Amino acid sequence: MRVKPLAVLLALLPALSLAKPLTVCTESSPDGFDVVQYNSLVTTNASADVIFNTLVSYDEAQKKVVPSLADKWDVSGDGLTYTFHLRPNVQFQQTDYFKPTRPLTADDVVFTFSRMLDANNPWHKIAGPNGFPHAQSMGLVKLVKAVTKVDDSTVKFELNEPNATFVPVLTMGFASIYSAEYADQLLKAGKETELNGKPVGTGPFVLKSYTKDALIRYDANPRYWGPKPKVDKLIYAITPDATVRAQKVRARECDIALSPKPQDVAAAKADKALKVVEAPAFMTAFVALNTEHKPLDNEKVRQALNLAFDRTTYLKTVFDNTAQPATNPYPPNTWSYDKSIVPYGYNIEQAKKLLRDAGFPDGFKTTIWTRPTGSVLNPNPKASAELLQADLAKIGVKADIKVIEWGQLIKDAKQGQHDLLFMGWAGDNGDPDNYLTPLFSCNAVKSGINFSRYCDPQLDKLIADGRSTADQAKRAKDYEAAQKIIHDEALWIPLGYPTAAAITRANVSGYRVSPFGRQNFDGVQAQ
Structure with missing residues (x-):
């Protein structure tokens, strides 16, 4: 041969x-x-993005929700029941620490959501210190009445009220589907913490x-x-x-x-x-103003800080003018964006007057929190913080800069320890609610993602009303009113759309x- x-x-x-x-x-x-324990991109x-899948995903080219682990779904006429039909023969990953004995079934979907939503689920009780921030901030505990298995390939979600954002929310990373079989294995072995270091997905x-x-x-x-x-x-x-x-x-x-x-x-x-x-x-860079800390609980003080910051210089220095100036919570190509809202300009004298009217003629002391390394939402954290510090000094506000490692910064900020916080937000599916509910709802104060720490019944109702109908014109009216409150109350300093x-x-x-x-x-x- x-x-x-x-x-x-x-x-x-x-x-x-x-x-x-x-x-x-x-x-x-x-x-x-x-991923369900965290909210960072x-x-x-x-x-x-690499280990897991969700029931549905968002097709960025088509700009719509498309099948993923569920190859189709039905919605009842009253908008209260969603039935998902699972793709057949989807296998969980096989690793050195887990050998699955069956493919994906409705049991895995029920476990995934029960863990986040059911206080009696053993995995709910042993959640990490962060809890389930996205599920909490999106109000899923109140929204979802039940998640039940119809058969191995069919799972049913029953809602307490209609919600136009429910299916789009399921495209988010926190809705990744976990293996119930693997979770049972870890629970029986007393190794629950390994779920965070030894993941298994599809x-x-x-x-x-x-x-x-x-x-x-x-x-x-x-x-x-x-x-x-x-x-x-x-x-x-x-x-x-x-x-x-x-x-x-x-x-x-x-x-x-x-x-x-x-x-x-x-x-x-x-x-x-x-x-x-x-x-x-579909992102917004901003400085969160902690409204639970004095004197940031005063809207005139927050308005003064907005007027004191020269965002034109900031965008040129930090983004090299590659970001659009921001006014509202989400970018202007998003439906319901309120173009009538006039952005805060750069006006030192008006800022000083507002501080005097608020009872702080000599300014006050505060802190600026930022991360040590750059990201798409803040390419140069050091320069960003120093520019804000210098501008605030012009109105008598003495701000110390605290540079905090990213993981610790997120943890402490979710507990409301910050004053001024350089932060950013990326939406998941193009819906305005991707910003309004997690960043400005009362539920999001509890979960820690609402970095302004602002819970207002009127604003909360507008956001909730906007989710409750599929009528986009009605939703837009609610969201326009919500944007006006956010702007007038100066809950943050909007920076740019990168x-x-x-x-x-x-x-x-x-x-x-x-x-x-x-x-x-x-x-x-x-x-």
Whole structure:
């Protein structure tokens, strides 16, 4: 028998086995992998976006909700019952620590939501210190009457009242479907905390290892129900400094750099070895004003802070004018955006007058919280905080800057420990309620995501009324009225609507930037 040359033998091997790993430079470490406990986009990117799936997903091109783990669903005429029909033969991931004995069933969906919504569920009682922030802020405990199994492939959600946002909410990362069988295994072994470090989902990639502040390694899921990923290995190289992320792409240490600085984007556009992928972001950068802390409980003080900040200089310095000036909670291409609201201008004298009227002629002391590293919503935290500090000093407000590591900042801010907080929000599906309920509802004060800590019955009712009908014209009226309250009460300092961007090597194909900050590597490869 003739022996074939090595080159020929290698050529006969499956192409995927020789595929180059896809390395992505990310901005920070996730809080964990049990996504329901957290609300940061970094955590969603590392867990929900690659390891898990939801019942439905949001198609960004079509701008509508589409099937995922559920291949169809029915809604009753009164809008109170949603019946989801599960895709057949969806397999959970097989790992060293879990060998599933059955495919996805309605039991897994019931467990996933019972854990978040039912106080008697043992997994509800042993939730982490964060609880279930998204489920709480979105008011699902009050909204969902029951989640029941009809049969193995059918699950029914009964609501206490009609809600136009219910199905879109199920596209969010916190609605990822978990394995009830795996949860039972952990519970019986007394290893509940391992759910946060050893996740099991139905998604395209399986977590292999995680080194905090360094690397996350994933393998392609051979049991994935959808199109097989084009790479067999995915690596997140955690790189907090945005400039270093851009340098790593140039040095071929990374194939994709997330959340680059605007200046690095401009430089990459002139480099033939690189590509820039961009999209208008469904995001808003802002400074939250904690209305539970004096004197920020006074609307005149909050209005004065808005008037004192030179946002034109801020957008030029921090975003290199790549972000639109912000006025309302969500971007102007969103339906119901109220164009009649006049933004706060830059007016030092008027700001001083408002402080005098509020009883603070000599100003006051406060703190500005920010993170140490940049993101798409704040490319340069240090410059941002210093600009605000300098402007507030002009009206007698002495602000100390506190730079806090991202995970600790989120934890402390959710407990309301901050005064002024540089923050940002990314919506998940283009609906205005993606901003209004989590950032301004009373439920969101309890869950900690409402960083303004403002609970107002009138505002809360407008937000709730807007969710209760499918009539978009009626919803728009409620949301326009809500925007006016948010603006007049000056609950935050709106900063900008950024452009979402990533820098890739020229040989990377299939990667798209999501306006919502989500990550999808299913069809991406570095050739």
